[in-house]
Amino acid sequence: MAGSTNKTVHEIFQSMEYGPTTSSSTATAQAWLDNIPTLLACSSMESLSFQQTDRLAHWCSSVYYSVCRGGGYLQCASSSVNGFKSWSGLNCQQRAKVLLRLVGILGQHASCVSELCELCEAPCSPSSVARLLQYYSSWAQLRDTLLSGWTSLGVVEVVSSSECSLYSLMSKVLPALAMGNSVIIVPGHSTSPAALLLAQLFVGAGLPAGALNVLTGSDMSLAAQVAQNPSISYVTYSGNKQDGVNLCKATAGLGFLSQFLQVSESVLNNVVSRLKLRMTGMKSIPLADEGKRALVDAVVQESHQQGATLIQSSEPAPSGAQYPPTVLCGTAPSSPCVVSSAPGPLLPLMTFRANTEAVTVGNHSPHGMAASIWTEDLTLALETAKSLCVGCVWVNSHSFSDPCMPVSGHKDSGTCTDGGQEGLYHFLRLSSSKLPLPRASPVSLNYAKFGVAAPTTIIPDDSDSTSAIKFYQQFVGGKSCKSVSGGSVAVQSADGTKLLAYCPDGGRKDVRNAVEAATKVDEKKSVARSQSLYSLAKSLESKKKDFVSSLNMQTGVSAESADSEVELSIARLNDWAAFCDKMHGGTLPVPHSGSALSVPDPLGVIGIILPDKSPLLSTVTLLGAAIATGNAVIMVLQSSDLPPGLVSIITGSKDLLTVALANHSVIKGIWYWGTAEYLQDTCTNPMKTLVSVKNDDEDNEWARCDLPFLEQKWRSAVQWKTVWLPTA
The missing domain is CATH 3.40.605.10 (Aldehyde Dehydrogenase; Chain A, domain 1)
Incomplete structure (x- = not known):
């Protein structure tokens, strides 16, 4: 090691010397x-x-x-x-x-x-x-x-x-x-x-x-x-x-x-001394241009003014597109170079007292590609790895990779999964689905005006208790409530000749309330999620006649078709309840000494804009997929013993509610049925996982019960994390 076979790891760690290098041509x-x-x-x-x-x-x-x-x-x-x-x-x-x-x-x-x-x-x-x-x-x-x-x-x-x-x-x-x-x-x-x-x-x-x-x-x-x-x-x-x-x-x-380093206060002086030793003699790093050098100088100056001290391998040249490797020791967690990526060879260093504090600061970053944990306590390492919102965690190591390890980008680090079997599904489609060629031309759309037109709302008079017209409410935070606007929208029969009911006209504030309720939901274990879905299926079965009648009147399908959709919906909820503890990660066969654990994590809060076809079956299919994987759901369209806030249902203008969901920073994923040009333009800041289906022409699509169809929905609701544990 390090060019000498008689030196121990402890001796190399004390001297921080590099390993042997060979000249290259x-x-x-x-x-x-x-x-x-x-x-x-x-x-x-x-x-x-x-x-x-x-x-x-x-x-x-x-x-x-x-x-x-x-x-x-x-x-x-x-x-x-x-x-x-x-x-x-x-x-x-x-x-x-x-x-x-x-x-x-x-x-x-x-x-x-x-x-x-x-x-x-x-x-x-x-x-x-x-x-x-x-x-x-x-x-x-x-x-x-x-x-x-x-x-x-x-x-x-x-x-x-x-x-x-x-x-x-x-x-x-x-x-x-x-x-x-x-x-x-x-x-x-x-x-x-x-x-x-x-x-x-x-x-x-x-x-x-x-x-x-x-x-x-x-x-x-x-x-x-x-x-x-x-x-x-x-x-x-x-x-x-x-x-x-x-x-x-x-x-x-x-x-x-976005890179930064967090060090426990108890070992700060030891780590800093070794950083200084390791950085001795490091050469300056070439930058893209002098404009990038100006950005580096500005970040260093701002950090220094905020109290950070500099550890540099050498004095920076007065000008030119080069800069020496620099550690900004004592950087504030709110500093721009921590929140966003520091340009050039800069490494912000912060301290923490407890691992929970380190996780909080780490998850505060808008990026989430990878992290490394250095500790002698394996239990603490695994607990911290589970809490970090990143795609890959290395324990007592750094930058190890292998194609068998699935890694998902979290937050602004992306929405794709690379590696392992999970990474293959980006390049596959269901065999029974239509080939997406040729593709339609993009629709010209004014994004600034999308969803801003005020819908036609109605303030119905509900004082007449004898009226046959029903007044429905939204379901937010585990309870029924009116929309913040107080207005309603009319629900017509399939042929448009009969007024069936009034539903609330939801808006941005209703979405905000639903997100606040969703963030307060405690993480539920797979067994509890399974019980909730079984209970929802049982409630749906007890009201089967009402749902059959509603589908018949609202969509115009025959009574037989409505009955079949309700039966399939009950079966679908039972399927998702059974799925809760069946789909999971595991250990990976990496060709190196050590172990790698693959874990599917929920996205968080998902916004779903539902399709028009098969309204009940599509709703329970998507709802079940999101809940089975541990997510909270806000659906744009009453309930069983689902935890308050786990599921919120908001009715109103589709475009207006789409804008509200797309621009909310807490929502991590959006499933959308329709033309999604606006979402493709908007879901980049902050980054969201977007599942978009342009049309819903196939009536029998939702009636599918094959495993690939259910897997496709399940995989849309998770992001993968790999934890690498070296043994030598």
Whole structure:
């Protein structure tokens, strides 16, 4: 260890010395970059749509390489459609062989891949990419066996920003290919050369023409242009938040890591002394430009004014786009560099007295990708790991990863799950669902005016007790109540000839009250959730005749169809009650010493804007999925022994209530039936998990009882956390 076999771990920890390093050369990568124009002229490269709208920056030597080819991104999309037909037409074993064959080819060119990543200042070990290939080739082999009922999406666009590593990029590309999709890669500058090289190697492995395409460009505008093509079935992004937000808004249609360090007050002096020792001799870090340097200077100055002390490896140069690694010791939890990402090589350091205080400060961050816990108390480590709102927790270690570990972005760190079986479902659709090609063109929508028009409300006279018209109330905080506005909306019969009832006209304040009630609900164990759903099913069964009659009058369906929907609804609630303690995580087979635990966590508070078709069955299907996974629910549309606040039902203007749900910072997920351009534009700040279904044309969709259908709803209500416990 650290270049010496006779030193103990304790001795190395005291000296904080680095391990041995080897000198590196970039000659192989340089030769490959110089040969790019020749490669593109070869007929064997026709299977790859290499496009370039501006230059690839070769950062280390300041040499710029241009990769040019005609046809543009439209040709790239067309090539991907043809590639999907060829790639998906192969059987699972054939696709697995291609991916596995690439492992050997990658080994032959490992030095070139490594050098390219080093040149672009985005280091990535070829062995880690080989591990990805091995893992996902086995899933390609077993897709139809272990994932029956699911099939590939079509053409997938994988977008990354310049901060994204090659490993992060390939952790999205390879599962998409393994599931039978074709892929268009739009990489950031730092990964463009390596992505082009890997695409070339895929050709040698036997990937069909058009199955993988690399389209390089300067910013998110290119990615947005590609995403708007109707041939694209799915877009996934990895990188910084701002580029991800720009992509979402442009397609109206994220991982980001905010770093800070918390240290117990009892060991602060010891940790600070070791930080100073470790940072000795560290070189200054190059920044993107002098504008970024100005941001770093401003953050350091502000933190210093707030009482923070600086620990730096060296004095910063008076000017230039470089800055030394800096620890801001004693930073306030409310400091901007803690709440948002500190630019440059800055690490805020705060102290805490108890682990609950550390968890509170940690969860205060708007980001939630990963955290590490260092302690001798394993029980305390597991308790803290459970409480942290992050996708991955390392215990007494840092930055360990493996493709078998499912990790979900929390809060502003994104909404996707990468790794494990759970990460595959982003690239699959239910086999029985309609193929989402071709896609409709985006609807032109004025977001500023969406949902602001005042609905036509009625103040009915309910003094006449003999009136046959019923007056319903909202259900918020475990009790029936009127809307804050006091107004109502009329409910007409299916043919529009008869007034059936009045329902409250809810608004923003009703949503606020429902969210406040939801946040006060204590976390319920799976057994308690199961009992609540069984009780709700029993209550529905006791009022079956009333529900059949209501469905018959309000929707116009026959009495037989209404009776069938109620029966299915009762069965669906019983199914979800049984699911409560059946779907769970477990230990993962990581190929290293140690253990990894995979845990599904509830999203939190979910807003649901219900579909029009099968109103009762769709309601209990979505309600059951959310409750079974431990979420609280606010539904835009009375109850059993559900805990107060667990479920709130609000009626009123769909657009107005959608705006209220989308802009509430506590709501973590929205399930929406309808055209969701507004939500795609709005659910980026704060970040929300958005499940959107544009239409509800299939009447029998909600009547499905197969496992993949229920799993799809269940997985939409959870986010995954992995806890890594090393043993050596």
